Amino acid sequence: MDLFADERRAVALGPGAVLLGGFALPVAEGLMAGIEAVGRVAPFRHMVTPGGKAMSVAMTNCGAWGWISDRAGYRYQGVDPLTGGAWPAMPQGFETVAVEAAAAAGYAGFAPDACLVNRYAPGARMAPHQDRDEADLGAPIVSVSLGLSATFLWGGLSRGDRLRRHGLHHGDVVVWGGPARLAFHGVAPLQPGDHPAAGALRYNLTFRKTR
Ligand SMILES: O=C(O)CCC(=O)C(=O)O
Numbered sequence: 001m002d003l004f005a006d007e008r009r010a011v012a013l014g015p016g017a018v019l020l021g022g023f024a025l026p027v028a029e030g031l032m033a034g035i036e037a038v039g040r041v042a043p044f045r046h047m048v049t050p051g052g053k054a055m056s057v058a059m060t061n062c063g064a065w066g067w068i069s070d071r072a073g074y075r076y077q078g079v080d081p082l083t084g085g086a087w088p089a090m091p092q093g094f095e096t097v098a099v100e101a102a103a104a105a106g107y108a109g110f111a112p113d114a115c116l117v118n119r120y121a122p123g124a125r126m127a128p129h130q131d132r133d134e135a136d137l138g139a140p141i142v143s144v145s146l147g148l149s150a151t152f153l154w155g156g157l158s159r160g161d162r163l164r165r166h167g168l169h170h171g172d173v174v175v176w177g178g179p180a181r182l183a184f185h186g187v188a189p190l191q192p193g194d195h196p197a198a199g200a201l202r203y204n205l206t207f208r209k210t211r
């Protein structure tokens with residue numbers, strides 16, 4: 001019996017969306033090193049929602065554009081408001097795994113210009129939302145999970161649609177685009193744990209084409 005067959009299979013979440021189990025496992029170590037390098041230049045921080053609440057997930061960015069939230073709203077900008085400098089370039093291997101995952105999901109030619117890096121400590125969560133701050137909604141979203149496992153909440157195009165729960169593990173990649181591009185999704189509160197590569201934390205890389 002192949003113990004890994006289950007982890008590595010592709011699971012359709014619906015039209016246009018697929019969970020590629022274990023897709024990034026072969027490059028996970030390099031991605032973890034890249035995250036550490038990004039965090040040294042653009043430190044993780046808890047951004048504030050337009051309503052003034054600090055987010056439970058700590059975030060930073062790499063690539064030409066970075067997603068930020070503050071009292072003025074959500075947007076992409078080329079300058080890190082914390083450092084006043086440009087976001088660090090995407091470390092080696094980031095773009096390649098994103099482009100390959102997109103192609104495996106049927107989205108050839110993905111050219112991400114932004115990578116949001118999310119860091120979850122136990123209890124951190126992401127409320128169901130749409131990724132809709134990108135000018136180019138023709139490109140998919142590619143989301144790579146690393147470290148502790150989490151429960152992904154996958155819904156439909158309306159906020160009230162039922163949310164289905166899917167385990168996301170170290171090395172898993174979710175790709176959504178086309179008819180699923182504006183699907184609601186979120187992450188349930190992270191449960192405590194100890195992961196060999198990430199300790200008590202979960203990381204997520206979200207690759208986007210913003211313009
Ligand atoms: O952490 C995740 O798996 C999802 C992150 C996400 O939805 C986002 O950054 O917009």
Ligand SMILES: [Mn+2]
Nearest residue numbers: 129130131185
């Ligand atoms: Mn999202």
